Amino acid sequence: MAFEPPQRLVRALGELPEEARDTQWLGHLPELTEEALHRRQVVAQRVQAPGGRSSLVLLVRYADGTPAALKLAPPGARPDRELAALAHWGGFGAVRVLDSRHHETDGALLLERLHPEVSLRSLPDAKALLEACGTLRRLWVEPPPGHPFETVAERTARQGEALRTAPAEVRALADSALAVRAELTALPGEQLLLHGNFRQGKVLAGERAPWLTVGPDPLVGERAYDLARLVRDRLEDQMATSAGAAGARRRVHRLADSLEVDRDRLRGWTVFRAVESGVRALAAGRRGDAELLLEFAAWL
Template identity: 85%
Template sequence: MVFEPPQRLVRALGELPESAQDAEWLEQLPGLTEAALSRREVQAQRVQAPGGRSSLVVLVQYADGTPAALKLAPPRARPDRELAALAHWGGFGAVRVLDSRYHEEDGALLLERLHPEVSLRSLPDAKALLEAGGTLRRLWVAPPAGHVWETVAERTRRQSAALRAAPAEARALADTALAMRDELVAAPPEELLLHGNFRQGKVLAGERAPWLTVGPEPVVGERAYDLARLARDRLEDQVATSAGAAGARRRVNRLADALEVDRERLRGWTVFRAVESGHRALAAGRRREAELLLEFAAWL
């Protein structure tokens, strides 16, 4: 089998500032995949396609036919930290790790097989949000002492540096988002392990549980930060409705109340994360996506 990276992955990595580093990883990917399969004594069945925007997933099986999934991501994505988070959750609300050892030589993760073609996005939005909330509650646990993950303050400090260079068309919103971020990190109410990039598409159907999350970008901080990404899910549908700004605010408030999160802190993190994502989309040339994100942030 030839382990060529899907074009969706190639395009996505090419948009990032670390594209040169990722290009080198992409060239090595076929060899890394072969080595990872051999090291874990599993056999490849097929590459998951179209796949994600940040990793290669190969559907594999053990010698006895037990299915599994092998995930390979660039080193800058810190797969070791993803492995540590998944191991800490122990399969409770998240995909289960089948090999807890981290092999720096290939950086691959061997995980239980889920159903990648069935995510929460296959459900009506109201039902999907209800299931998403239940999954998030399982993930929000205290991190272990001496944990390896960065904090929300650290992650958003890095993002703020880029946001300060936002173009004129996004300058006012960027300044508002930066001010909100500074106020939020000044007095964080809690320090929990968070998914970091939680949305409906990151929750897949499983065998041992109806829904399990995948693809964390783990970070330690408050629940409102994690919930902020979910608040803008199915953004095109939200923008297309006649509810507009009022509908966006109601959605944020409903999510906050359902998961017992402070409304204003959720609104603040939702604005910051939408503006930061919009700025990155502009920089990558994805203007339509950027316009949607910035319009949504302005509504809040």
């Protein structure tokens, strides 16, 4: 199957720090894809577009017509951790792994086919948040013994390095986010398996269950960290309302209460994650995204 890697993937990989870019993987992606298809004896139907920012997803089928999805990600994205999380969830609240026999060879994942064009973002926001919370409840379980996942403290310490060198224009917000992170990680807390990148667009319609999550960037830690990304979902819509900062705080309280998460910890992680994403967007030249994220963090 001849194809060009989706431009969204190419742009996203290009925004990574030079030492983190896997240009060799991207350059060989057509050949890697053909080899992965051949190993699993599946036939490509089409590339899922616009696709993700860290992987290529092909809609495929077995010889008997059974649909599936083949996902390829660069080694730096740690697809081994994604496989470990999906295997541990066993299809409960998440997409199911159909075949992992060749994963160590090429890092690809053969997954059940969901409906990529129908995510929770297709629902009104209130209904989408309700379904999202129900999905998160299923994912928050004890991690497997000897798991390969990093912790919230480890991931945010690494992310904090970029905040310490943030430009002067966002220095005050970056310092506030670092202080919040230090307070939140001062004492050991919950150690649950988290999705790591959970938002409405990561929950797709399925056949065996109405909604199933995809694309985890798994780690271990407290629920408030996982819920924080959901708080800023549909950010442009939130920013366009007249509710302003009061509306953002109400959203934090509503989500915290619905999942019995501490309000202050959810607010703190929401601030940290928004500032970290905003500084990263600024470094990548996405000033519009950065301004939205940083203004939202300032509201909280």
